[in-house]
Amino acid sequence: MSSRDDILARLKKHAVDQVERPEMTFEPLVYSDPLEQFKKIMKTVGGNCVVLEEGQDVNEVIRSVFPEARSIASNLPEVTCATVNPDMLDDPRELNGTDVGVIRGDFGILENGMVWINQHTRYKALFFISEALVILLDRKRLVNNMHEAYKQPAFDDFEYGCFISGPSKTADIEQALVVGAHGARAVTVILE
């Protein structure tokens, strides 16, 4: 008998009584002022939130937040300040040393500051290896909580996807919070 069949047979032999799938008995957290809550929660998770003003250009914002950035990687056509299109590289390792990566988020979550990144770039390394990450997000695409998040139409339509909530961090040395463990040291979400 293969290990697979053996394990499944043991699980069936030791089966516990049937338990119905529970129904949701509560009303999950909702927010009356999404924009304010998103700004607040981004602060909590160590991120930066910029609400694009009427007529303001994202490139202008990126340049003003990162005036010293030399390499800006993005495959988004609207990011004209990009210095490199990461999809054109032969090897994702070439992204090491990127100052700013600019990507698009699908939706944001108000309860925890997560933004869903469905990989639309050739290399996912871009999300993590860039020293700073800029996420462009439609301000109308803010959902209240995880329950709503996973119910977004066609959510399961991804190969790799990641909820990102602020910059990379660790508190592994004496519980002292340090930003910039392995991933981006700064995350800016620009709400369009």
Add this chain to the structure above:
Amino acid sequence: MSSHAKAAKKFIADRERTAWHDQALFFVREKRDRMAHNVPEWEALREMASNMKLHTIANLPYYLEMFEKNATANGIHVHWAKNAEEHNRIVYEIIQKHGGKNLVKSKSMLAEECGLSPYLEARGIDAVESDLGERIMQFMGTPPSHIVLPAIHVKREEVGKVFEKELHTEPGNSDPTYLTHAARAALREKFLHADIAMTGVNFAVASSGAFVVCTNEGNADMGTSFPKVHIAIMGLEKVVPDYDALALYVRLLARSATGQPSTTYTSHYKKPMEGQEMHIVIVDNGRSDILACTEHVNMLKCIRCGSCINTCPVYRRTGGYSYSYFIPGPVGINLGMLKSPEKYSGNVSACSLCYSCSNVCPVKIDLAEQIYKWRQNLAPLHLADPSKKLMVKGMRFIMNHPGLFYNAIAAGRFAERMPRFVLYNSLDAWGIGRELPEFAKETFNEMWKKGLKTD
């Protein structure tokens, strides 16, 4: 004296360090409380998460087969391992097939459970831990002392010293930011040059065939971004039915574990990336036996958040190394007993029965209740402490004889006025590590009788 009490002696000898350790963990517990209080439906959420787990446990073969079918359709190679040996062999064979030498791995308690790193090391594979806490412990050559905060017992100066030796950081510099960024630079090289990536699995979504890995550092994602092979390993209890169920656990995990609204990265792996091969190993290693233990089946609900460890007054004051099982605290006491009562019964005494663990557990596992049950069952397993057994026998005799009982109290009142050296000496096993309680001036019986007279 239990194995835990013996080992704890060493830890508590340094009072200052004990207090510091206690405080560091309680700080995490308090952060967890703030998070829980910010979610009005917290208790209903725990209840539902607990019941959803029970439903999943009752249908494990169904959901595991569904996961296998969907993951396979997504292009992931699914393997099954009955035990630690088979798990290690499968992982090694995949590495060998690809001629892998440099493996970079993110934190996995399952890898610890299976002894994977020493197994690979013996076969010439360099398995680099990429979580900062795990990396510190790897440099120090000792196992993690906590499942979520591996280096919680280590002081910054000690990290500074070991980094000085291993990463050539500035002598005497123990600033956490400086040290973390030194590790970042050193590990970046490891990430770029690894040929195999390994991760654990927090959740496997049956309906989609995807699996989820949660980190704050981004080490799992960085690790899987370059190598041509990604091996993920999971205990079979990690399967969840679908995304609606997953939502419950994602909401609870980080809030309970570290007091954050979520982990920084909650990564969903569904298909191998361009040019990559993706494997997942589903491991039993005793889990199907837990299913047969009606009293302890709830342990299969555990999502390894570590909140029971953070809140445990015994863990906080005795540290992870006082436990003989590799997982400490309430969760480890129970999992150790399920693994082998003969080997790990020395941990069941490490509980004051305060039940705080049961109250914080995000999936409502009856951790303390189970520890109590294990204790009750030590005698039939022939693992009870003979001196305690004798004492309990004596107590029962006295309690059943009121005359003897009140004499004993009078003797106790007399005894408390005796000099310390008479009461606390090496002949009195009970007095070692314990203080006698102060006897009440009057017994309830005496008060009751007096009260009857005055009324």
